[in-house]
Amino acid sequence: MTRTGSPRGLLLLGLGLLGALTLSLAVGSRSLAPGTVLDVLLHPDGSDASTIVHSLRLPRTVLAATVGLCLGIAGALMQGHTRNPLADPGLLGVSAGAAFAVVLGIFLFGVTSLAGYAWFSLAGAGLAAAAVFAIGSTRGGPDPVSLVLAGTAVSALLVALTQSVVLRDVDTLDDYRFWAVGSASGRDLAVFWQVLPFALAGLLLAAISTPGLNLLQLGDDVAASLGMHPLRHKVLGIGAVMLLTGAATAACGPIAFVGLVVPHVARRLAGVDYRWIVPYAGLVGALVLTLADVLGRLVVRPGELQVGIVMALAGGPLFVLLVRRARLVAL
Template sequence: MLGVLLLALAATALLSLALGSRALPLTTVVDVMLHDDGSEAATIVHALRVPRTVLALAVGVALGVAGALMQGQTRNPLADPGLLGVEAGASCAVVLAIYGLHVDDLAGYAWFALAGAGVAAAAVFAIGSTRGGPDPVTLVLAGAAVSALLGAVTQALVVRDAETLDAFRFWVVGSASGRSLSVFWEVAPFLASGLVLAALSTPGLNLLQLGDDVAASLGLSPWRQKALGVGAVMLLTGAATAACGPIAFVGLVVPHLARWLGGVDYRWLVPASGLLGGLLVTLADIAGRLVVRPAELQVGIVMALVGGPAFVLLVRRTRAVRI
């Protein structure tokens, strides 16, 4: 099953290189990918489509994995990676950067977003932790509270200053376009270390579903487990938000989709959510390029506009999606 997903992902990536306001034949795409001949097609592929495809894939994978980890860690299927305060922290930092320092390029936003995400997530983890390790409900509530507080700061600045709002409203919908590959390299170390932590924490998630006490009696250290898991979620979500802005809905919905496809074993759920996330975000990015040609819809908007109703139908059709 994972192999099928991987193939689908590769095919989608190829499509993403070929489709857009100027569609290129697949043979041309493969040609110019192999050797950059300086033609118009080569420029389009290398300068525009490769960066956004790489970013959409990376961000989708990161958000999918983070979503599955988050729901496993908190034992709450409504938990979204954004709940740890990461997206609110990143947004707040970006608004502060626009308002106070007049930063106006996307690569500059990325550093502020990363810093904001890190600070917010650390605060949430500190508030939500007891001596025995963080308790899932407290963690989620702490995340919601910190998000609300940071959201208030963001709102206050945006409401008071129209210029900030004008720059911020395009960042906050989440988009993969207009970024160069350097943005990807900026966040790549964070993504990679997040994925390593995720791989380390996944095997214990199934035990954790039985409750902290049972998991501990079976030889799992809940505290270590949660530190790993929450660390992974912070790194992955923070890096994704820094690269493309907050893309809502992916982390929340993709694990439900993965459960529907292949059951609730987290050893399947985490990698499958990653691949599905990459697939969905890339598809949403392609769709955003095609529906209102030659203009574009931001990937975050497409994701939620198409994904929302599709998710509703999925929930209606099956009894497999369970809270």
């Protein structure tokens, strides 16, 4: 039976996400009953439970869900626009640009706060993505293959520059590695409010560009013959990927595999129509990253694993399975 997306499917994913959010607020080194969580959410009273929920778990829960949503949608858009099911938002150089900017902020300006990292990360992500976009574009606009090649080259250069800085300065390395591991913990809601405008702008561009993705799968010439403006849709789509990935990386650091694996899960659930794949990918990404953050708190209690580590451990085997499926790797 052919799978197709539906409002019912989105509703079920939304309910699953709501359950994951509740679990995230309740589970940790000190577990709380769901009723207690709801009570202190609605009526903060200064108790230990209220402090735990509002100061510690609510910010990381909001950030994990938001970052998962952004990376899931960015991954679906990236794979759709490049017509490459193994493409990842990191191919645009966004993650590498954000990392290099954070390192420069620590090394040259002595930035030590997570809020400061967010601003440098956003700036670096934007500049790197703009460079990749400029290098990978031809007279006919951004070419999918050229963008991937340009992104790979720019990312390699920025990674080399980042490593050259951190290897020369031990203090910079100590500060940088805490951000680079990818984590939703230790952040407050100020970081969320900083990246929210960029995430909303990316979601708006994604909503505008998504309906044209189905035609773009047929090729630019066919899409143009059917009345579409391929260049306009590509610019909007790649712009959305830049904003969403930049906001996600700024908020929690680089988190691997979400943008690569989640769109494939969305395709299994929603079929081949990108009008359904993209929203499905957003909800699946938010659900997966929230649950990964919860899992990281449970596996090594009373300590915890950062969500970036959990995703790397889980995403690695899934990526190997994707590569071994030969029918997925053709452009």
